Amino acid sequence: MTSIDDLFRKPSAGGKRKLQDPTAAFSHTPSNKSSKLTDGSSPRSSSNGTRESSVSNGSSSKAALVQDEVLDEEDVEAGPTLPSEDLEEEDGDDEEGRFFGGGVTKQEREVIDYIEKNEDGDVEEKIDSPWLRRTAINFERKINKNAELRAKYESDPMKFVGSEADLDGEIKGLSLLSEHGELYEEFVKLGCAGSLVGLLAHENTDIAIAVSELLAELTDEDSATTEDQWKTLVQAMIKSDVVDLLASNLGRLDENNESDRSGVYHVLNVIENILSDTENLEAVGSKDTLMQWLLARIKKTDTNARGKVGQNRQYAAEILAILLQSNKVNRDRFAQKEGVDALLQLLSIYRKRDPEKDSDEEEFAENLFDCLACCVEEKFASEKFVEGEGVELCLIMLREARLAKARALRVLDHALSGGNAVAVSMRLVDAAGLKTIFGMLMKSEKIERILIEHLIGILASLLRYLPGGSAERIRTLAKFVENDYEKILKLVELRREYKIRLVKTDTQIQKERDEMDAADAEEHADEWLSRQLDAGLFSLQALELILSWLVAEDNGARQTIAVLMGEDGLKVLERSLRDQLDGMDSSASAEAKATEEMLEALLLCVEQ
Known part of the structure; x- marks a missing residue:
């Protein structure tokens, strides 16, 4: 039988192991647990300096005494067994400070890590x-x-x-x-x-x-x-x-x-x-509840906001501007709800006061002007515009406002080319608008290009829509010829500037076209047209249209234009009218057909 001393002295052949109960060698039932201490005894020493352990040999037991002797540390194996090589070592103790080894294999640790990550939400769901x-x-x-x-x-x-x-x-x-x-x-x-x-x-x-x-x-x-x-x-x-x-x-x-x-x-x-998606404009605008709420919301002030315009009020105006942008049905529906009158009332506060720069109020005012400019293109809304003295309000803004000046000029330009153009043209002349419009024309070098283009559009509309022989038309023609034809001289100068700008663009486009085959050139046609419009193609055509009207209406104006534009001046106007005629769509609207008839009549006058 193995002695107690041998158990403590001899190392295990398999390396370190866990300390076993010394009584296990004498007991029929092996135990991995250490002996239970009783009566306050200590497994290390007794009062007389000897080591003791209780053992059982059936019916009786006695204390086995082990003599004290100095043991070499290398000969004594005690404490936990080292983990096997396939176990992962961990630094430091566990939670209770009992073990230095985790006792978990690498594969088990990978599984645990996966579960922990999944519980923490680190695993991205597909x-x-x-x-x-x-x-x-x-x-x-x-x-x-x-x-x-x-x-x-x-x-x-x-x-x-x-x-x-x-x-x-x-x-x-x-x-x-x-x-x-x-x-x-x-x-x-x-x-x-x-x-x-x-x-x-x-x-x-x-x-x-x-x-x-x-x-x-x-x-x-x-x-x-x-x-x-x-x-x-x-x-x-x-x-x-x-x-x-x-x-x-x-x-x-x-x-x-x-x-x-x-x-x-x-x-x-x-x-x-x-x-x-513009295809949804009418589907959304047809909802009366929405249109009514938007109209009510732009009227409602936000007391605590700067300029009494908060984010949602500004947003409502923006949605309205989108709805009215390119949809006749929505514009008519809005006008029927007294929308035009509401816009005029809201905009009237900007006759002499500008909204704070870069504020919600500034964007709010911009959107209101956009709404009005869209609406006045339609006959019914434009009638409401005239009834509500919208022309007079815009003229006041042209004379007294700063930020609103350009917006008001744009509104007049749209109104003078819309479905109620005749009435708007008559009202503008009757409201002493000619002095304001021509005054701005003569100062065109001091104003932005966009304002010049709106002025050109307004003058072209006046000559087209003012009834022949009416007092308003005669007053307008008189403005063109007064002060030794200075207005005509200004128009010719503007035409020259636009022509130079457009020639540069056309030269570049022609260079690009020469480097392409026919198929590629066709694909770029829309892009080239857009660049020509940016260079001022529309304004150039409008200027040549105005000069053609003056040639047709007044002999003195005809001679002045011929001199100012050179020997081929009238030929230039003739070619311009033909080009515009050639660009007309024969299957277009009634308005387009009326324009075609006007161009043909002017061409006859210029050719004489």
């Missing part, structure tokens, strides 16, 4: 079709659960508030879709787009606001979508009556509340995104 289907199912479940609890516990909100928090979280989680446009079509097919839009009618406005914010993000121009993917979602939204539901939210949100004020902004953001 956003694909399976993810979308799972998300769609959870989304619909959250909607149904909330609806069920709301119906069941209508009078006890605490019973369904938790389900609304879950629903809100699910809505916010869908924002990941904005980075995966390839999933938009499936999102629509699964019915999620319709369900999402339907939540805009949720009783809890916080849910509706969350949906508005999400829809704004999904339809934003910065979302990772192609044009087709974007249109797929937006068309599904429109079919689900998104515009009506958004408009109803505008009516129930209270902007005195910060959260609701933010909600109004998100709703307007969605509408703006939808309108980025």
